[in-house]
Amino acid sequence: MSQEEAVAMAGQFPLTFGLDTFGDLNHENGEPVSHAQTIRNVVEQGVLAEQVGLDFFGIGEHHTDDFPMPAADVVLAAIAARTSRIHVGSAVTVLSSDDPVRVFQRFSSLNALSKGRAEVILGRGSSIESFPLFGYDLADYEELFEEKTELFAEIMRGGPVTWSGRTRAALTAQDIVPHLDAPMPVWIGVGGSPYSVIRAARHGFNLMLAIIGGQPARFAPFSELFHQALTKFGQPALPIGVHSPGHVAETDEQAREEFWPAYRDIITRLGPSRGFPAPTRDFYQREVGPRGALYVGSPETVASKIAQNLPILAANRFDLKHGMPGMSQQSLLRCIQLFGTEVVPRVRELLVTTAAA
Amino acid sequence: MTGNGAEPGVAILGAGHVGTVIARLAAEAGYRVSVATSGDPEDIELTLQVLAPCTRARRVVEAVADADLVILAIPLHRFGELDPALLAGKVVVDMMNYWPEVNGFLPEFDREDVGSSGQVAHRLAGARVVKTLNHLGYHQLDEEARPAGDPERRALGVAGDDPAAVAVVSQFVERIGFDAAPVGRLYAGRMLEPDGPVFGRPMSRAEFESSLVPVAA
Numbered sequence: 291m292s293q294e295e296a297v298a299m300a301g302q303f304p305l306t307f308g309l310d311t312f313g314d315l316n317h318e319n320g321e322p323v324s325h326a327q328t329i330r331n332v333v334e335q336g337v338l339a340e341q342v343g344l345d346f347f348g349i350g351e352h353h354t355d356d357f358p359m360p361a362a363d364v365v366l367a368a369i370a371a372r373t374s375r376i377h378v379g380s381a382v383t384v385l386s387s388d389d390p391v392r393v394f395q396r397f398s399s400l401n402a403l404s405k406g407r408a409e410v411i412l413g414r415g416s417s418i419e420s421f422p423l424f425g426y427d428l429a430d431y432e433e434l435f436e437e438k439t440e441l442f443a444e445i446m447r448g449g450p451v452t453w454s455g456r457t458r459a460a461l462t463a464q465d466i467v468p469h470l471d472a473p474m475p476v477w478i479g480v481g482g483s484p485y486s487v488i489r490a491a492r493h494g495f496n497l498m499l500a501i502i503g504g505q506p507a508r509f510a511p512f513s514e515l516f517h518q519a520l521t522k523f524g525q526p527a528l529p530i531g532v533h534s535p536g537h538v539a540e541t542d543e544q545a546r547e548e549f550w551p552a553y554r555d556i557i558t559r560l561g562p563s564r565g566f567p568a569p570t571r572d573f574y575q576r577e578v579g580p581r582g583a584l585y586v587g588s589p590e591t592v593a594s595k596i597a598q599n600l601p602i603l604a605a606n607r608f609d610l611k612h613g614m615p616g617m618s619q620q621s622l623l624r625c626i627q628l629f630g631t632e633v634v635p636r637v638r639e640l641l642v643t644t645a646a647a
Numbered sequence: 648m649t650g651n652g653a654e655p656g657v658a659i660l661g662a663g664h665v666g667t668v669i670a671r672l673a674a675e676a677g678y679r680v681s682v683a684t685s686g687d688p689e690d691i692e693l694t695l696q697v698l699a700p701c702t703r704a705r706r707v708v709e710a711v712a713d714a715d716l717v718i719l720a721i722p723l724h725r726f727g728e729l730d731p732a733l734l735a736g737k738v739v740v741d742m743m744n745y746w747p748e749v750n751g752f753l754p755e756f757d758r759e760d761v762g763s764s765g766q767v768a769h770r771l772a773g774a775r776v777v778k779t780l781n782h783l784g785y786h787q788l789d790e791e792a793r794p795a796g797d798p799e800r801r802a803l804g805v806a807g808d809d810p811a812a813v814a815v816v817s818q819f820v821e822r823i824g825f826d827a828a829p830v831g832r833l834y835a836g837r838m839l840e841p842d843g844p845v846f847g848r849p850m851s852r853a854e855f856e857s858s859l860v861p862v863a864a
Contacts (some may be wrong), residue, residue, distance in 0.1 A: 307786065418748055418749065421751075426750050428724075428749065428750065428751035429724040429751035430751075430752060431752075453860070477820070482664035482785065482786070483663050484662065484663065484664065484667055484694045484698055485663060486696075487660075487694075488693070489696060503786065504786040504787070504789075504790055507788055508789055508790060511697055512698075514697050515697040515698060516695060518693060518696075518697060519693055522693060562841075563748040563751075563848065564748065565744065565746055565784075565841045565847060566784070566847045567846065567847045567848050
């Protein structure tokens with residue numbers, strides 16, 4: 291796909307911008323705040339996201355002390371109750387260790403409460419702690435995700451559901467309530483598996499590329515694969531989004547210094563179980579540079595990077611995963627404000643220029 | 648050479664994030680590349696067409712039959728489904744890793760004395776197992792491949808007990824864009840595993856060699 295084709299493909303859909311959080315544990319004055327306070331802080335972040343004009347606020351399910359956020363739908367409902375325009379959704383829902391019927395019920399309830407503002411992003415996320423917690427075997431991951439996505443797609447079609455499989459009890463002509471009275475977009479979050487791209491296309495779900503390390507352009511073939519697979523399965527064109535971590539502050543230096551210790555500490559802590567080494571400062575500099583996956587810097591730096599990557603990836607949506615465990619609520623609120631009021635308008639401006647060029 | 652084409656044949660088992668990257672690098676290096684999974688080849692045709700052009704989707708039996716080199720690009724928890732008889736006599740690259748957090752707990756691999764490739768070789772008795780490609784992530788393999796002589800070229804450790812097999816695999820490593828750094832016998836390949844000094848760290852050959860600490864037999 292050429293850049294022009296990619297731009298045209300993404301141009302079929304409105305350009306939208308969101309924020310994602312995993313409920314990263316906040317610190318204040320170097321000390322961790324409680325899990326409960328972190329959750330209340332996330333609600334304030336969601337409310338501010340609407341005030342600064344953003345389109346989406348997503349919460350990713352996690353179950354650890356660094357990310358005490360197991361019930362994203364509950365927190366999203368609190369945000370929905372205090373907002374009127376912004377979409378609220380999961381980022382992601384770990385469907386493999388959940389029940390598709392319950393996931394649908396919780397999010398269709400959220401869609402009801404928010405008057406059609408709920409979205410669901412299904413995936414694995416980069417965390418796997420929900421498997422032992424809920425009694426699932428990681429070795430069954432592929433089968434669980436495949437079957438549960440299929441059932442979820444069946445439920446989303448509406449009407450009575452008949453389904454059988456190996457991972458949960460069968461259903462026969464089952465009415466699943468509450469019925470949707472407004473569309474509820476469903477995405478599949480993809481971190482690198484081509485199978486997930488094909489799966490999203492087959493079910494007619496949107497594609498969310500989770501790019502958390504390395505060169506974003508490396509994912510461009512996935513957008514092409516999604517596009518071709520949609521055609522193959524007779525599905526209409528569908529949106530493509532990008533989820534990447536980052537932080538915005540007044541200057542590049544301030545953003546980098548605020549983000550670095552939190553980033554270094556969490557990656558160092560998670561590394562041994564995920565198979566990656568502790569990040570060096572050099573590694574970090576590459577990731578925050580123009581060819582890396584982190585969107586850390588001044589509004590201008592972050593905006594240019596987003597505007598550079600969206601066309602390459604044929605994407606029309608960008609969700610900034612803001613915050614890291616250890617950052618303060620104050621710096622996150624400032625990041626959200628700058629992202630909404632400076633970064634997003636600047637990206638729109640830059641992309642108009644790109645399209646016209 | 649057992650292949651019938653002018654170029655050596657490579658069979659890649661697995662068409663996920665890892666298999667498609669290796670397939671593309673191998674095809675770009677001029678190898679005749681087949682990719683196989685436990686499913687119907689048709690299921691991966693579109694994926695290969697887009698992510699690894701000039702490679703062929705085939706059934707495992709057919710892909711392996713005329714391959715000079717077989718690469719295991721499957722998660723370790725699926726390894727048990729592979730029929731060892733298919734790989735007898737073959738040069739087999741084991742690029743799998745044991746991470747309980749990803750694979751689940753696998754008792755036969757949950758031991759430190761032989762390393763995961765030792766267990767793989769034990770089960771694939773008759774195959775000529777070589778360990779490499781496992782200590783950089785698939786995205787690093789994708790991004791770091793460089794032509795020979797490039798100052799940014801990185802090293803990949805190669806460990807195996809069969810010198811001829813190690814030579815075939817080292818040539819493959821060199822051709823897809825990395826310096827092949829011999830690390831000795833298969834048991835020494837433990838140095839390339841998760842928690843080891845080179846895991847996940849792209850390094851030049853010199854940096855790689857100075858990072859290794861010999862492992863006693």
